Amino acid sequence: KSEPWRLVKPYPAGQEDEEGTDSAAKSMVTVNWLLPENTDPTLTLALGILSHALVGTPASPLRKALIDSGLGEDVIGGGVDDSVRQLYFSVGLKGIAPEAVDQVETLILDTLRAIAEQGIDAETIAASMNTVEFQLREQNTGRYPRGLFVMLQALTTWLHDRDPFVAIAFEAPLQAVKHTLATEPRYFESLMREHLLSNSHRLTVVLEPDPDLQDRQDAVEKARLAAAKASMTETELESVRERARHLRELQERPDSPEALATIPSLGLEDLDKEPKHVPTEVSTVHGAEVLYHDLFTNGIVYLDLGLDLHVLPQELLPLTELFLSSLLELGTESEDFVKLTQRIGRQTGGISPTTFTSMVQGTGTTAAWAFLRSKALLSQVPDLLAILRDVLLTVKLDNQPRFMQMLLERKAQEEAGLVPGGHRVAISRLRAKLGESHWVSEQIGGVAYLFALRKLIDEAKADWPTVLAKLESVRRLLINRNAMLCNVTVDAGAWTGVRPQIEAFVKSLPASDHTIATWAPDYNRAPEGLTVPASVNYVSKGASLFDVGYRRNGSTEVISHYLRSTWLWERVRVQGGAYGGFCVFDSHSGTFGYVSYRDPNVLQTLDIYDQTAGFLESLDLPQEELVKSIVGTIGGVDAYQLPDAKGFSAMVRRLINYTDEARQQYRTELLNTTVEDFRAFAEVARQVAESGSIVVVGAPAAIQAANEVRGIGFEVTKLV
Numbered sequence: 040k041s042e043p044w045r046l047v048k049p050y051p052a053g054q055e056d057e058e059g060t061d062s063a064a065k066s067m068v069t070v071n072w073l074l075p076e077n078t079d080p081t082l083t084l085a086l087g088i089l090s091h092a093l094v095g096t097p098a099s100p101l102r103k104a105l106i107d108s109g110l111g112e113d114v115i116g117g118g119v120d121d122s123v124r125q126l127y128f129s130v131g132l133k134g135i136a137p138e139a140v141d142q143v144e145t146l147i148l149d150t151l152r153a154i155a156e157q158g159i160d161a162e163t164i165a166a167s168m169n170t171v172e173f174q175l176r177e178q179n180t181g182r183y184p185r186g187l188f189v190m191l192q193a194l195t196t197w198l199h200d201r202d203p204f205v206a207i208a209f210e211a212p213l214q215a216v217k218h219t220l221a222t223e224p225r226y227f228e229s230l231m232r233e234h235l236l237s238n239s240h241r242l243t244v245v246l247e248p249d250p251d252l253q254d255r256q257d258a259v260e261k262a263r264l265a266a267a268k269a270s271m272t273e274t275e276l277e278s279v280r281e282r283a284r285h286l287r288e289l290q291e292r293p294d295s296p297e298a299l300a301t302i303p304s305l306g307l308e309d310l311d312k313e314p315k316h317v318p319t320e321v322s323t324v325h326g327a328e329v330l331y332h333d334l335f336t337n338g339i340v341y342l343d344l345g346l347d348l349h350v351l352p353q354e355l356l357p358l359t360e361l362f363l364s365s366l367l368e369l370g371t372e373s374e375d376f377v378k379l380t381q382r383i384g385r386q387t388g389g390i391s392p393t394t395f396t397s398m399v400q401g402t403g404t405t406a407a408w409a410f411l412r413s414k415a416l417l418s419q420v421p422d423l424l425a426i427l428r429d430v431l432l433t434v435k436l437d438n439q440p441r442f443m444q445m446l447l448e449r450k451a452q453e454e455a456g457l458v459p460g461g462h463r464v465a466i467s468r469l470r471a472k473l474g475e476s477h478w479v480s481e482q483i484g485g486v487a488y489l490f491a492l493r494k495l496i497d498e499a500k501a502d503w504p505t506v507l508a509k510l511e512s513v514r515r516l517l518i519n520r521n522a523m524l525c526n527v528t529v530d531a532g533a534w535t536g537v538r539p540q541i542e543a544f545v546k547s548l549p550a551s552d553h554t555i556a557t558w559a560p561d562y563n564r565a566p567e568g569l570t571v572p573a574s575v576n577y578v579s580k581g582a583s584l585f586d587v588g589y590r591r592n593g594s595t596e597v598i599s600h601y602l603r604s605t606w607l608w609e610r611v612r613v614q615g616g617a618y619g620g621f622c623v624f625d626s627h628s629g630t631f632g633y634v635s636y637r638d639p640n641v642l643q644t645l646d647i648y649d650q651t652a653g654f655l656e657s658l659d660l661p662q663e664e665l666v667k668s669i670v671g672t673i674g675g676v677d678a679y680q681l682p683d684a685k686g687f688s689a690m691v692r693r694l695i696n697y698t699d700e701a702r703q704q705y706r707t708e709l710l711n712t713t714v715e716d717f718r719a720f721a722e723v724a725r726q727v728a729e730s731g732s733i734v735v736v737g738a739p740a741a742i743q744a745a746n747e748v749r750g751i752g753f754e755v756t757k758l759v
Contacts, residue, residue, distance in 0.1 A: 043241035051572055052248030064248045068143040069116045069131030073240035076125055077195060080205050081212040083121050084171075086128070086234065088216065089227045090118030092159055092167040093151075094130055097368050098380035100159065101130060104150040106444050110142055111135040113451035124199050128235065134451045137247065144243050148236075155231045164220070164227060166384025173388040175209045177339060177414075184679045253574055290613045299663070305670045307710065314702040315677065317689035325546045326521040330693065331538075332528045332686040339388065340537055341414050341683040343526035343690065344427060346517040348394075348407040348479070352556045355513055356482040357491035359409055361445065362513045363392030365434060366411070369441055372433040376441065379430070386422035388414040390430075396479045398628040400696040405476040408524075408694065409517065414683065417533055424544045431518050431548065436510045439503045446496050453489045457758050461577035461736040462636040464758075466623060468567065469734040473583040474628040478560040486569065486758065520548040528686030566733040568742035568753035575617075576737030578644040580727070581632025584624075587726035591626055593708030594716035596676065598655075599624045599631075601668040601717070606654050610647045611635050617644065626705070627695060631727060641735055641745040649728035655721035660714045669712055676709070 052064050077083055093101040094114065102114050112134025119128050132143050180188040189207055197203035220226045268276070320331040348359060367383070367390060370376035383390055390413040397406050411430075415423040436442075457464055467485040470477035481487045499506045525541055527534070584595075602622050611620025619636035633648040680688065692702070733751065735742055736758070746753050 043239055043243065045243045045245070047245045047247060049249035049252050050246045051253040051574075052250055064250065065112075065133070066135045066137050066140050066248060067115065067131065067133040067246040068111075068135060068140055069129050069244050070144055070147050071116075071242045071244065072128040072235055072238050073242075074119070074126035074128060074234055074238075077121060077123070077206075078201065080208075081215045083126065084209065084212040085216050085219075085227070085230060086119045086126065087121055088164075088167050088171050089230050090128065091171055092163050092227065093154070094118045095167065095170070096380050096384065098163075098377040100154050100163065101147070101150055103377070104146065105130075105132055105143075106448070108142075108146055110139045110146065111451075112447040113455075114448075122195055124195075131244075133455065134447070140245055140247075151231060151235055155228045155236060158225065159227055160381070162378070162381040162385065166381045168217070168220075169386075170384045170389065172213060173416075175213065177337075177388065179681060179683065181684070182678050182680070185681075250572070253572070257574065287614065290609065304667060307666055307669060310670065310673050310710065311677070312706075312710065314699065314706050316699065317685050319689050319693065321693070324525070324542050326523075326550050327545045327548075328524040329541065329545075330524065330526045330686075330690050331534060332526075332682075332689055333531045333534065334528055334682040334685060335530050336528060336533075336682045338417055338533075339414055339529070340417060340420055340423075340533065341412075341528040341686055342423065342427075342541075343687060344411045344413070345524040345526065345690075346409045346411075347522040347553070348396075348409055348483075348517075349405075349555045350516040350519065350522050350553065351513065353482075353558045355509060355516075356479065356558075357488050357495070358509060358513050359394060359483040360392065360488070361442075361449065361495075362510060362517070363394075363409055363411065364445060364449075365436060365442065365510065366430040367392065368445060369438045370435055371429045372435060373429070379426075383426060386415070386419055387426065388416070388419075390423075390426070394480075394483055395691060395694070396476045396483075397691070397695045398474060398476045398625075399694075400627060400698075400701060402696065405479060406694040407476070407479045412683075412687075417529075417536070420537055420540055424540055428544060428547055434514075436514065437507055439499065439507075442506075442510075443496070443499055446492060446499060450489070450492045450496065453492065454759055457571050457736070458573045461571065461573070461575075462579075462619070462621070462634045464569065465577040465579040465734045465736045466581075466632050466634045468569065468736075469579045469581050469632050469634075469732055470625070470628075470630050472562050472564045472732045472734075473581065473586075473630045475558065475560055476628055477625075477630060478562070479558075489758070518549060519553065520545050520550050522553040523548070524690075526686060526690040528682055563754075564732045566751050566753045567735070568746075568755040569734065569736045570739040570742060570755060570757045571736060571759055573738055575637040575639060576641050576644075576735055576741050577635060578638050578641055578737070579632055579634040579734045580645060580648050580731045581630060582727045582731040583629050584631050584723055584727075585629035587723060587730065589629060589723050591629070591705070592716070593626075593705040593710075594712040595624055595626065595631075595720065596709055597665075597668050597672045597712040598717055598720050600672040600675070601660075602651065604668070604671065606651065607633070607647070611638070611644055615640055615643060615647065620644070620647075627697070631723075638737075641737065641741050642749055645733065648731075652721045652725035652728060655717050655724060658714070658717055660717060665712065665714060669710060672709060676706070 074086065075082065091099070093099055094116075095118065097103065097106070105111070105114050111132030113132070114130065115133050116129035116131045118130060119126060130147060135143060178185060192206045193203035195206040223229070318333045320333070322329050348356065351359070367379070368376050370379050374382065390411055393410050393412055395406070395408045395410065398404070399406050411427065413423055413427065464486060467477070467481055471481035471485060471487070495506065525545065527537065527541060529537060599622050607620035607622060611617050615638070617635045617638035617640070620633070621636070622631065622633045624631045635644050638644055735745070735753065742753055742755060745751055
């Protein structure tokens with residue numbers, strides 16, 4: 040086509056409050072370019088590197104221009120998508136005031152023109168080149184098995200009758216990009232002009248909030264169904280009813296032994312009887328605990344720097360994630376955050392913040408830690424440690440404009456995840472009522488965190504010095520080598536040279552008393568309804584099994600797995616119409632909870648949860664089905680891990696006092712699960728039914744109806 044297109048569509052959104060501040064009532068805009076087919080691996084890789092340079096980090100010029108504009112709250116669109124036959128580039132903003140929609144497209148195009156004209160900063164290109172090359176060589180697929188990941192990569196071209204190895208073999212395309220860049224310094228700018236600025240195959244998509252859209256769609260659907268029913272004869276209606284009865288019979292009928300026998304399966308004899316061991320060497324260096332894991336890492340050093348959250352008073356816990364991100368996104372005394380981001384990209388394999396919370400085995404106390412997880416080649420370790428030292432000691436927290444951008448981004452991200460991730464919101468909120476470790480997780484990453492973000496935005500606008508003082512307090516309390524640990528994963532040959540550098544790094548950090556703050560969680564176990572603009576619900580119910588007399592046993596993992604894959608699957612999903620029904624068990628805290636996903640029901644699902652005890656009591660479980668459940672459970676316990684994950688997991692087990700002896704006992708109990716264990720768990724399920732807490736994330740009407748019909752007594756809170 041010769042001219043770009045524009046598409047404007049409504050999307051369901053909540054009503055604005057009396058101040059008109061509901062972000063769900065704001066617009067979203069993306070600008071999208073259709074690119075060449077994925078036939079040239081060098082071009083595909085080059086466009087991927089360009090995409091990272093433009094929008095891949097908070098300091099990337101296009102992303103930064105969008106955030107700095109103040110037109111929206113967060114960037115959407117991840118740049119180039121190379122996982123499909125036809126490449127495309129997408130970028131935009133969400134959380135936009137309706138009157139600012141037209142400005143977003145203009146800003147994106149003007150910014151791209153300016154970047155192409157002035158040139159992309161050479162350090163930005165170097166950082167993106169190093170980051171992408173590191174990712175290609177490391178091939179860190181997380182919990183996803185590398186073999187499966189490579190197969191899916193191959194399908195990108197293989198599905199379209201092309202060479203499957205083109206999508207896998209990166210060395211030749213990488214060298215070609217490097218060579219072209221060396222001979223054509225403006226190579227990436229020329230790609231921008233050809234594939235973005237001069238490309239008329241462009242579509243701008245505008246999503247406008249419409250608080251009445253869902254109601255109108257529901258009304259149209261009800262009218263259509265009513266008209267269809269009115270046009271049918273009694274014979275036709277009876278035929279529909281008969282087909283519905285037949286469908287329910289099929290749903291409730293178990294698979295035949297002959298059908299089940301056709302599925303390949305493992306036996307108990309195929310399972311390891313002992314848990315996997317990760318070598319761990321423990322030492323203390325200048326007050327900090329250092330854990331070292333001798334694992335082959337292919338020349339990469341993985342360093343997890345842990346900060347004990349127990350030093351923070353309760354009111355400062357919601358600042359945890361913001362502070363960690365501030366270390367990497369505000370800049371230091373010697374370089375702004377753009378230069379810092381470029382430096383991290385050029386000289387390391389990346390630094391990322393995360394948190395960890397869990398109950399400590401046998402103590403009833405909580406392990407709560409913030410981490411800077413980092414990685415680098417052996418030759419880059421001095422650079423990595425210098426960067427970590429700079430961000431810990433010299434980050435400039437007094438940057439109100441940038442911190443406000445971070446606040447708005449986090450708020451937009453949290454709000455955007457409420458509906459698609461409502462099951463996680465519900466179970467997190469439920470668990471926060473049941474134990475301290477989950478309560479801490481809720482403060483630093485759940486609904487409580489979202490509420491704190493909204494409050495902090497107003498406070499940062501009206502009283503920045505107070506917010507700055509809080510951030511400075513977090514830094515003063517957390518950056519203390521006596522409340523710190525270093526977790527290092529690398530092979531023994533490399534550790535000899537790395538260890539002295541780690542020791543010097545730790546010595547350079549401040550030291551003070553490791554004083555533990557007192558926390559006083561509020562475990563409000565009243566039923567809670569959290570409303571969102573959705574036509575589906577996420578229904579959770581659960582309890583602390585330790586509170587109802589349960590003692591930790593590995594069989595509970597097998598029982599939970601079986602309930603997820605049979606009882607809850609069939610009753611909540613297949614028959615109830617939800618997209619999913621699960622139960623989750625935390626063996627360390629003892630919390631057990633049911634949760635549904637995209638569920639049209641509330642009361643019906645709660646009834647199914649409460650009927651679990653009866654299901655278990657009457658369960659006739661053949662030995663072969665029991666074995667399948669044990670095998671399936673072990674598949675989760677022995678999840679695929681790469682060296683960095685093995686080192687991190689070994690560290691976590693030490694933090695929560697989960698010894699190899701305790702792991703062995705738990706595994707033995709799991710492998711020896713019997714039908715009697717299932718029936719004994721029925722009493723536990725009955726206790727959950729009688730005294731469990733309830734949290735529902737969903738439509739206001741559904742929660743109100745549940746209150747009216749059953750009198751549950753939900754304490755209702757509007758999320759968006």
